[in-house]
Amino acid sequence: MIATADVTAALQGKFPQLTPRPSGDHPAFNVPLAEAVAVLKELRDAHAFDFLVDVTAADWGVDASPRFTVFWHLFSTTDHGYLRLAADCANDVEPVAPTVSDLWPAANWHERETYDLLGITFSNHPDLRRILMWDGYPYHPLRKDFPLAGIDTPLPDLEVGDLTKTTAKPAPMVGGPFVASPGEMNMTDAEPRAKDESWNERSEKPASE
């Protein structure tokens, strides 16, 4: 395993703004967003963290500030240690983070995914398009203000939508058993019935013909 204390000391000597981050397992650091790329480059070149495992982000809620935190997970193929780096985005409305796709080509798709699902723009990214949702999709589904049940949106192909006058149907889980938002629907209504879903304890079973 990697000598964690050495890495921590070396990094903090070079980047004084680096602070340890509480973590359940691997060593983790908070870093100012502006220094993130430099720290990652240093970790890659000087500390053998040559493998970018993951780039992702978390949304801490509509009212939180900073609202978005970007995470990088690194792995060392020689020392077999992990390391986590986290940086808060300054802008809560239009979060921007620097790309690391020139350090690791692997970051290309991870950053596209983070942009797609959480709406974080990676500056200088060579090809920042949506990757899982379709081009032109208006929302970022992993944000906390996006409902689990989904939002009615036009069909991906606008030509078809215009022709058939249809929009995409609400996600099939609306009112389903997994919509755990309190106050909107009680469990009795949300509870699935094996076959006939038209009745429950509160509304009577329709008389059979």
Add this chain to the structure above:
Amino acid sequence: MATEHAFPDTAAKTADASQEFLTEKMSVAMGPSHPSTHGVLRLQLELDGEIVTHCDPVLGYLHRGDEKIAENMTYNQFVPYTDRLDYLAPLANNVAYAIAVEKLANLKVPARCEAIRVICCELARISSHLLGLGAFAMDTGAWTVFMYQFTEREKLYKLFEELTGARFTTSYTRIGGVSRDMPEGWTDRVLSFCDQFLPILDEMLEMLTRNKIFMDRTVGVGVISKADAIAYGLTGPNARGSGVTVDLRKDTPYCGYEQYEFDVPVGVTGDSYDRYLCRGEEMKQSVRIVRQAVKNMPGGAWYAEDAKKIFAPRKDKVLTSMEELINNFMIVTEGPQMPAGEVYFEAENPKGALGFFIVSKGGGVPYRMKIRSPSFCNLSILPKVCQGNLLSDVVAILGSFDFVMGECDR
């Protein structure tokens, strides 16, 4: 001057030849329903004749929002969703997810549970590699292996069904254990499967390893250098085929893998053929691990006793004891209460390193769960590998990558 007349003007001749074969670039959508894209991957190809000049993979056809769903349900409720990630090795996904959450909960599962999980993982690896092998062989023109491996997988599915109650979507693990102990005599049947499987595996590999057609289609095709494999985040047999000696079972042992003796096959050239050889050898090593696990199967509980607030109590106890009934009630209504924290765990799955990054704020549901899927990362190198290859080689390269879109799109 004389020499100039003696030799034809080569430059002019080349210009003539290029005039003759000048082609128009063609844009072709390969997929999303193409037999060799193994699911719903679409490759937007730009072709110059038969040469691929540009490849743009289009993903997301199987995106179900698993990460969003995970944020809205309790930890145990998400286990069935992990089946649907890499649906060719559901048992391995179950185990990877359970270990990630156990890490968050600081939970140690008993040795018997770990041994059962190791057997599950390795049988899942065999089953996944078998299909990968068969589909790869079929893509390159060999039908027989496909038929052979399905017979073997059927035997494996019988074992899975006996163990978990389901053939495909096993949902076998729980946070803090597995859903039930192994049935009586199951390990014997696993052993007898292993005994009869090895000769058949050899027969299958013999059909391909020195097969002229198969070698012509795969040797030197889709070469990935070691540096590229690391830079693009490749894991599993795809990375090892390029000479990256990373196997998380060896490097960061989990689930008691450090007790087992096995070798990690590593390729040299990093072409499609090396990736095939790695998978073939890995199956043999899996059999080795399964045999050791069965031989040294510890007794005792198959769930963590100190996971009372997390692991749903056994049904017979719920029906007879008040304590357990209350526990069961609390777990069902409020979900298992987890500590706050951030953990990342990845396991060596058949397709590569499947990772779960869990951000918990305490309580019964994860605040954010990121699934790092190996197929997604492995596919990101496709634009680079496919460029300059023949269209027919793209089929061989895709086959050698052995990806699953359920996991890629999540």
